Amino acid sequence: MNILIIGGGGVVGQKLAHALAAKGTLRGKPISSLTLADINDPAPVEATFPVATTRCDIADTASVAQTITEDTDVIYLLAAIVSAHAEEDFEAGMNINLFGTYNVLERCRKLGTNPVLVFSSSIAIYGGEAQDPLGDHSYPNPQTSYGGQKAIGEILLNDYSRKGFVDGRGFRLPTISVRPGKPNRAASSFMSSILREPLNGQEAICPVEPDFLHYYLSPRKCVENLIKGAELNADDLGENRVMQMPGRTWSIGQLIDAMTKVAGPEPAKLIRWDPQPEIKRIVSGWKWDIHADKAERLGLTADESFEDNVRYYLEDDKPVS
Structure with a gap:
């Protein structure tokens, strides 16, 4: 093969x-x-x-x-x-x-x-x-x-x-999060950076409100x-x-709550809220009430919780200090 x-x-x-x-x-x-x-x-x-x-x-x-x-x-x-x-x-x-x-x-x-x-x-x-x-x-x-x-x-x-x-x-x-590495030019890049950077002890900017919903894997x-x-x-x-492909819908606030449950309260303090209308315009055009019935019937799966996404980043990708 x-x-x-x-x-x-x-x-x-x-x-x-x-x-x-x-x-x-x-x-x-x-x-x-x-x-x-x-x-x-x-x-x-x-x-x-x-x-x-x-x-x-x-x-x-x-x-x-x-x-x-x-x-x-x-x-x-x-x-x-x-x-x-x-x-x-x-x-x-x-x-x-x-x-x-x-x-x-x-x-x-x-x-x-x-x-x-x-x-x-x-x-x-x-x-x-x-x-x-x-x-x-x-x-x-x-x-x-x-x-x-x-x-x-x-x-x-x-x-x-x-x-x-x-x-x-x-x-x-779905939007893949938490991605390792540096931010890229994807409009969705912040959906990893607002978690990845704080988990690495760095400040991150969130350009949308805490109630913004999206679909993740x-x-x-x-x-x-x-x-x-x-x-x-x-x-x-x-x-x-x-x-x-299967994923799950969560709000930005739920992502941050998941990070706090796994890593404690300190990382969330490094997030700075700074609305950016152009980014919000692009990502708001992506619908989020999404169902993956066919893939699930064929055996593909989503994460059970966003706490898992955070744990996977810490296990697989967090830089060793």
């Missing part, structure tokens, strides 16, 4: 690589090789099987052709220009999120090998006039360029799967679900290859 992670240098890509290295198998077969590809050189991962790293620009068809080969069995397509970045730089978002996805699908079609393709979509495809509750068959009505680009990617994935060019399965990811659970998603049988996926 030869696996390729496009976006293998990112937080989720790296965690997925480590999980696959520990597991050693996928889809009931031993992993023969793992390749991590990204726009910059991904960090290497140790495993009992060969692990390669390479640069890949999915906006460049030649780069995609060099990265996806005839012996590639499973592709994770995680690479993306994140929400606020795609909103600020329309061309970059289109080149990566839309045309990059198309380039990967086209490479698979031309190879004729029908690889399993796991595509990371987003809850940003919901919004606008779409009515709550939302789920696998809700009408996409994104209110950001990023959400629109991901929605088009979902349609392409379904059609290329219907034609037998790929064995696709797409997952609309921990990095650990996300990776577990991506592995399960690759292992699903095609016959169980039905005519719609895209589904909502």
Whole structure:
């Protein structure tokens, strides 16, 4: 089993690589090789099987052709220009999120090998006039360029799967929190930083009110679900290859309460409340009464409580002082 992670240098890509290295198998077969590809050189991962790293620009068809080969069995397509970045730089978002996805699908079609393709979509495809509750068959009505680009990617994935060019399965990811590392250009970045930075003894800014609701999943659970998603049988996926990945809805205040229960009262004192209308405008367009019935029937799961999300960060990612 030869696996390729496009976006293998990112937080989720790296965690997925480590999980696959520990597991050693996928889809009931031993992993023969793992390749991590990204726009910059991904960090290497140790495993009992060969692990390669390479640069890949999915906006460049030649780069995609060099990265996806005839012996590639499973592709994770995680690479993306994140929400606020795609909103600020329309061309970059289109080149990566839309045309990059198309380039990967086209490479698979031309190879004729029908690889399993796991595509990371987003809850940003919901919004606008779409009515709550939302789920696998809700009408996409994104209110950001990023959400629109991901929605088009979902349609392409379904059609290329219907034609037998790929064995696709797409997952609309909740906002992943608590993410390690530094803030990025995602509009949702504060949903990790208001927890991560205080847990690390640093000040953080919260640009929305405590009652702001959103839909979350921990990095650990996300990776577990991506592995399960690759292992699903095609016959169980039905005519719609895209589904909502399970998550849970909490308010910002509940996130902070969870952090306090796990880590005590001091971290919450490092949060500074500073309303930022532009950030709130983007994230308020993402609906939150979301249901993941299909994925749950197929065995994917959400975190039991946000206290778990905080504990996972402390166990997996908090820097050692």
